[in-house]
Amino acid sequence: MTAHSKWHLPEDRYFDPDPAQRRIAMELYKSVADLPIISPHGHVDPRLLADEHASFGTPADLLIIPDHYVFRMLYSQGVRLEELGIPRTDGVPVEKEHRKIWQVFADHYTLFRGTPTGAWLAHGLRDVFGIEEKVTGQTAQRIYDEIEAKLKSPEFRPRALFKRFNIEVLCTTDAATDRLTHHQAILHSRWDGTVRPTFRPDAVTHLLHPAWPENIEKLSEVSGIVVDGYPKFIKALEERRAFFKSMGARATDHAVESAYTEALIPAEAESIFQRGLQRKANAEDAHRFTAHMVMENARMSIEDGLVMQLHVGALRDHNDLIYRCFGTDKGADIPVASEFTRNLRPLLNRYGMDSRLTLILFTLDESTYARELAPLAGHYPAVKLGPPWWFHDSINGMNRYFDRVMETAGIYNTAGFNDDTRAFLSIPARHDLWRRTAANWVAGLVVRGVLDTEDAREMILDLGYRLARKVYNLG
């Protein structure tokens, strides 16, 4: 039997090579490495934690099928999504043999060289599953066996891993119309893990969402308010926010292609809403209504204290064919250039000076970091910057973020780290990567004489743990 290569995960990984910087980075990293994980924004399915017997399924169920970071890379190199077992929405059958899916994945594993996905996978496989060997076409089946066996044991159930990962709090992302039954089950169980819902009303505020009329019906149903017009719509949303808050929510989340904000007068809001109900709304209507609803949600946040997250700049479902056959979140969302200075001005002029509001901004357009976002966060009391998001949740993405944001905004106008993941196994790997990269950044400032070690020690605690807890009101 041939010797296979092992994972390369050195103790001091992601630190700059300079020995002085590395020593300080390691010391700073160690001060936060074992702190609990604060996960204020993500997409873990609460169902996994609602039932103490829930299982992650097969290795492919855990690591490939739900993770568009993984399968988009294989797709980009000619692997069909059907081969990877990604379910089609039109019922056309896809690969069911998970060992085969795993083999295809393993055969293409070198595609992940130098990528964050590669780093997360290696970390998870080694540290969580104890897999020492690299995934290759040759080792694929043996590794599958090992993971499969472990996933069947109680120690690898979601709740067990939640504890093992030392997660202090995990926030999920949930539709405004969600009854939060899984969250209720968690609350009513004897399990003491903290899982909080997050109110995400996009499906009822985006008028051209394909399912908008049904979503409005659902909203009427769950709120008990017949949403036949704009005032009732607002009332129903307020009711839902109150419900989410009563279920432990600390934040809302809003995903928009553009950061445009505009306050409609009530009559205008009503007439657009009515056009929506009659399925006569056009793109301009939808654009303005979304802009208005961002403002309305800011107002509601001032009233109910929920932290407001705004994720800007993804053009969703760029690939029509993939969207038609497989639906959303299939690795085909592509960023567009964004504008914040002019677009957020109406909102910030109305609410940005109000310190009851916390508005956390996320961008996919890094050219806005130093140009727009850091100056906005460095002025308006309400604004904080979210961590590097999605394609930028990576070593280089974080380094660019530190480089471009911190001098102008200062770290105290930022919001710590989010993992933003639906891949549960990647949570500790992502937080660890952030903590390492943040420690290395702070260490870089120390060796450059920008910071003394006293400040550095405080800052790594803030970046690695305290800021997320404080800004999201999770303390």
Next chain:
Amino acid sequence: MTAHSKWHLPEDRYFDPDPAQRRIAMELYKSVADLPIISPHGHVDPRLLADEHASFGTPADLLIIPDHYVFRMLYSQGVRLEELGIPRTDGVPVEKEHRKIWQVFADHYTLFRGTPTGAWLAHGLRDVFGIEEKVTGQTAQRIYDEIEAKLKSPEFRPRALFKRFNIEVLCTTDAATDRLTHHQAILHSRWDGTVRPTFRPDAVTHLLHPAWPENIEKLSEVSGIVVDGYPKFIKALEERRAFFKSMGARATDHAVESAYTEALIPAEAESIFQRGLQRKANAEDAHRFTAHMVMENARMSIEDGLVMQLHVGALRDHNDLIYRCFGTDKGADIPVASEFTRNLRPLLNRYGMDSRLTLILFTLDESTYARELAPLAGHYPAVKLGPPWWFHDSINGMNRYFDRVMETAGIYNTAGFNDDTRAFLSIPARHDLWRRTAANWVAGLVVRGVLDTEDAREMILDLGYRLARKVYNLG
């Protein structure tokens, strides 16, 4: 009494940690560290230097109240500007007790961790005032006492510090309608400091400036030309430029939100100007008139030899409430994306080949460095690039500038350093930071085998002293 932490300002600060690079950086830095300061663009109040007995006032007058870099950061974290003694334009009273203002500032001092403002403050407090301890809530009052006492001594008057800072020349920024009485006082005094005015006509070229009609009246008054139409307007501007030149001016300065340029035919210019006088000009009028006046000023620069500075991309007074209560320059100017390639084409096609013109471009949109500005400066004889500006006047901002600009433009199409500050105390700190960062950049090229030491030694002299002197015609 507890021991308090000291400022951390190591000798070799801001240099990369690699020992070889650091050694070379230090050697290069030392070759320029003590050269006189050339300050070709800034906002120091000439009144401070016009009277040999002028004083900076209290520590808060010196370091907080005039410095929007400082108070915007506190404001962003919920401190009200009133608490910081920032005067309201509407007469509502603000904090008058400067010790209290200082305490609030000190209580929030950790906000400046890792920021350029923090670096400048530390440098100024230690090197100019001899304060060894860090500013904290606890040390605040003792440090206030020390600074206050020193500010009362003759050694800390503006003219004394001007000499101590080894300023070879300081250029102020002055309205086109300014009679330059302070500059006259300086010229007619026996003091030998060189202070030059800079001609900034924005308040008479921006038609929608709230005070435009009064500014035009003032222009008539000071120029002795009744500005009743466009031709007289041009004549009056030419008269003012000649006056500024006679008072020592070497440059003009123009701040525009967009770099758009367009040559209006005289009839069009006249009819827009008349609409302005009748207060009927609209945004499009103002936009085109500004674009035209940028071109006109380029023409005048070719004729009178004044260097032309164009500062592009700040959306001024983003926060309406702050603007209404406190006026301009209150830390609420936010950058917008900029475009130079198409916008400057009319101007450059007409005047860009003329080596009598020096047009220095400044941007707040770093995405234009490598994409537009370096290629333009690397082609047109008239174009030079100004140093990293405002939010980018920082270690990282400078590193990004060197990284993105120099390969395409070469250093000889750049204009050395500007401090651009109204915070007099920060002048030596800012120049020192530039000299260190430039030395580190050049040293980085040496250790990477891009430059030999012979070239490196010339380049640091150019970057740290000679370029600003030459490009601004201050030699």
Next chain:
Amino acid sequence: MTAHSKWHLPEDRYFDPDPAQRRIAMELYKSVADLPIISPHGHVDPRLLADEHASFGTPADLLIIPDHYVFRMLYSQGVRLEELGIPRTDGVPVEKEHRKIWQVFADHYTLFRGTPTGAWLAHGLRDVFGIEEKVTGQTAQRIYDEIEAKLKSPEFRPRALFKRFNIEVLCTTDAATDRLTHHQAILHSRWDGTVRPTFRPDAVTHLLHPAWPENIEKLSEVSGIVVDGYPKFIKALEERRAFFKSMGARATDHAVESAYTEALIPAEAESIFQRGLQRKANAEDAHRFTAHMVMENARMSIEDGLVMQLHVGALRDHNDLIYRCFGTDKGADIPVASEFTRNLRPLLNRYGMDSRLTLILFTLDESTYARELAPLAGHYPAVKLGPPWWFHDSINGMNRYFDRVMETAGIYNTAGFNDDTRAFLSIPARHDLWRRTAANWVAGLVVRGVLDTEDAREMILDLGYRLARKVYNLG
């Protein structure tokens, strides 16, 4: 006689100074340093290689007159193009004395400090011509003598240098209407160098190209198809592509100011084409027709297998005066901001999933690397990213490219290196610079624990040799 300074080209140049990284970078670099050069895209004149006796002419003919990278820098500092012997299209005489041209160049040589042009020139002069001394005003004439003498010897003829440079394959760029007589001559000679044409139809697809009507006539002529309308136009292009393919072409090339794509219906394409023939097409027509022809060429590539290159974002001939007097490619092309996500959507939705298509994207707007291009390449099977282009073909440009592209796209969605040059002498220098910079980047990942050496060794072979060969189908 005074000692003159020597070129500074240390063995380990362009590597980071950290000793550990440098050691690994050197090892990786050595594994590719002597591999043959794959040059899949460039602008070398095939005439030079068609005749075994062809000569490069004088030193100025070789290094200055054809190289807009060189003369734009001198022009930017006030040297007139006439002084440099750049031929005027209007027949006005220019400097003919090549020694004088060389002297002007040498007198300004310090302008190239820290620039890629400086690095390429030094490499070429030392390694190819054995010139040890730096070019200065003083050494100019002696160096001219040396180069001139060598250029007259058979060892310095183009074919000899082609072999000495170890070029495995060189692809030229050729108009759709080119009869490829030089390529024919090469094919029919006994010389075994591989020189392939590349099909570039821009001059017949850009309706407002000044020579468009004549180009269409030429197209009729060379294709033998009377191009009197859109269907014949398409047929003629298909014929030309087939001809190019028969002559060894592996790729097409398309330069567009904007990446906009749109599928016109045939009737619309025809009516726009007819307006073009009648010289009545407007800017909108041209814009849409170009967008349509990009799509059509993608379709043809799927059919004939030619790799498709799309170079986006140069505003050509920004300086009207230079264009009128000297024509195109005179160092006055300036980049503009680009958009790919929305603009390429029509093309990618139609052809992006087809793995018969290879679409290589090039940008001059680095803000699109991480935001748009890496996500697109990391999803669509057809998309690959070309290397850093033009102003970004430099150490920093490459570092920014690796930094922003690779985490999201992975290296296997990129296309290795192109030199894209008309300066034959710079070819080995450019490839060497890429190999060094790539080795340094990979080494940086190794010392940061991101890669193990096993992966690193494969990746440098891919980046330095295999990817270009594979993606361009040159293996």
